[in-house]
Amino acid sequence: MASETGSAQGGDTQTAIMEATYRALCEHGYANLTVDKINAEFAKSKSLLYYHYDDKDEILLNLLEYILDQFSVEDTVDPSDDPDIQLRTLIEEFLPWTLDGEDQEFQVAVFELRSQALSDDGYREQFTRGDDLLSETVAGILEAGIEEGVFREVDVDRAAEHVLSALNGAMLRRLTAEDESAVRTTRKSLEEYIDSYLTPATD
Amino acid sequence: MASETGSAQGGDTQTAIMEATYRALCEHGYANLTVDKINAEFAKSKSLLYYHYDDKDEILLNLLEYILDQFSVEDTVDPSDDPDIQLRTLIEEFLPWTLDGEDQEFQVAVFELRSQALSDDGYREQFTRGDDLLSETVAGILEAGIEEGVFREVDVDRAAEHVLSALNGAMLRRLTAEDESAVRTTRKSLEEYIDSYLTPATD
Incomplete structure (x- = not known):
């Protein structure tokens, strides 16, 4: 269309x-x-x-x-950055510590549209495409990181889906429940996931 | 009321x-x-x-x-089970491999109500309470596991929020996008999170 x-x-x-x-x-x-x-x-x-x-x-x-x-990975992360930095930047982009008025309005609008996908195939199609795009972006960063030895050789698709689900869940919770600390804690736990699960042991 | x-x-x-x-x-x-x-x-x-x-x-x-x-932890998990089993059972309960007709209808209805919380404080209050209840349940299982030496001494609140965000995100994605494999992959990744992050190293 x-x-x-x-x-x-x-x-x-x-x-x-x-x-x-x-x-x-x-x-x-x-x-x-x-x-x-x-x-x-x-x-x-x-x-x-x-x-x-x-x-x-x-x-x-x-x-x-x-x-x-319009979505382009390069608008969100700098491909010349270390893949570890790229992944952290992407997480920060979706889960900023605070949401200003306009970002809040936009995220609310997106989730309102997403809830239409509960019963409307047209919306479902677009959000499937959006999830796939984001999941492939995360997977691409993970693959680059594995190649450069920054990340362990994990199951890339599985780790990408994990990050995407945690991001989606934390964004949903931020917008529909009174618990800002839950968002901050999820973001910290995702950073910990990078440190402890994705990063190779050094000792 | x-x-x-x-x-x-x-x-x-x-x-x-x-x-x-x-x-x-x-x-x-x-x-x-x-x-x-x-x-x-x-x-x-x-x-x-x-x-x-x-x-x-x-x-x-x-x-x-x-x-x-009505919610009671005991309806979902058996408190006499190993905390490791309790956590896996809870994840299975929220992310079953397949959703039958009635469970699907119920989950859709819950997310329709959750989307009202984007703009209605009454709904927001109930979903805040629901998230808190679930997060405390997961934290309780983690604490018991740490006490029994089944889990490492992780930051319990952080790990609980991580599990809850990943569960919420995967449920949302299952209901609003055409990617059943994303749900299965998130569930596997949560099990991997238990194995590799929560479980003490044995070697």
């Missing part, structure tokens, strides 16, 4: 639509979001075109697809 | 209401659930009293409170 929209309307318009959708979603939340509110955000951005959507889920799925298309 | 309902109507009636709510939630899902549908389920159970609720969230919060009140 993203590519259809893109080819029909040009990249700039698609970007403007996606940015308007993102702002409207963060501002109103999934349940209160309507097509009119997305259109209002889009009009505010002063684009020439007033685009009409029939269905908020269609445009939100488009947004998820767009975000995943 | 649960205790008020209980004292006013007697335990049997409260149980019947809670069971009706549970069935209606599993059957219709959060978004499509209405007070009428809960009442219909309750009438079906042939209780004498037809109870009226004004707000589905009020009764659903009551249900969460009721479930948490």
Whole structure:
């Protein structure tokens, strides 16, 4: 869908639509979001075109697809860094010690969309793709680390899924329960997992 | 709220209401659930009293409170088992290799309610309580294991939060993405975490 929209309307318009959708979603939340509110955000951005959507889920799925298309490992970690540093940076990116207002709004919006995947195959497809992308990213860092002797020769897929599940669980808990310390503790425990499980014994 | 309902109507009636709510939630899902549908389920159970609720969230919060009140470690693990076995049993309970229809329905319903906690303090309070309960359960098993020399002297709270985040993340991923192998892999990685991180080195 993203590519259809893109080819029909040009990249700039698609970007403007996606940015308007993102702002409207963060501002109103999934349940209160309507097509009119997305259109209002889009009009505010002063684009020439007033685009009409029939269905908020269609445009939100488009947004998820767009975000995943844009995802690049290099935006999060520096590939010239040591794989050990890359992995810690990735964990820090997903579990910062504190969440500022905008990051909080975005993470809440993502989990609202993720909860649609409980009953909607379109959302499920996008979150499957997102999980796969992140899991492959972690696995890639682990493989590089094993090659360089920074990490032990662990089962890469298993370790990647472990990190991804712990990250997802800690993010979910941060957003749905009053226990900030649980997030900090999970992040520390993930760093400990790197130190004690992934790092070769030196003695 | 649960205790008020209980004292006013007697335990049997409260149980019947809670069971009706549970069935209606599993059957219709959060978004499509209405007070009428809960009442219909309750009438079906042939209780004498037809109870009226004004707000589905009020009764659903009551249900969460009721479930948490009922929670007992002994229902999940056998306290006479080795702590190592208890921890593995708990992980198995939350991440069974396959989910049958009813367990799937229940887990979906719980995550639908959990997503309400993104914006509703009442739900947030109950899921905070649920996470605390589970985290304390895991910590208790770890403490017993350390005392018996089955586990190393790890930071108990940190390890408990790690297990809980990984469990929550894997459950969320199972329900919202098409990757059953991610769940199996996370469970294996948690077992490996017990073997390699929690278990004292024997050589």
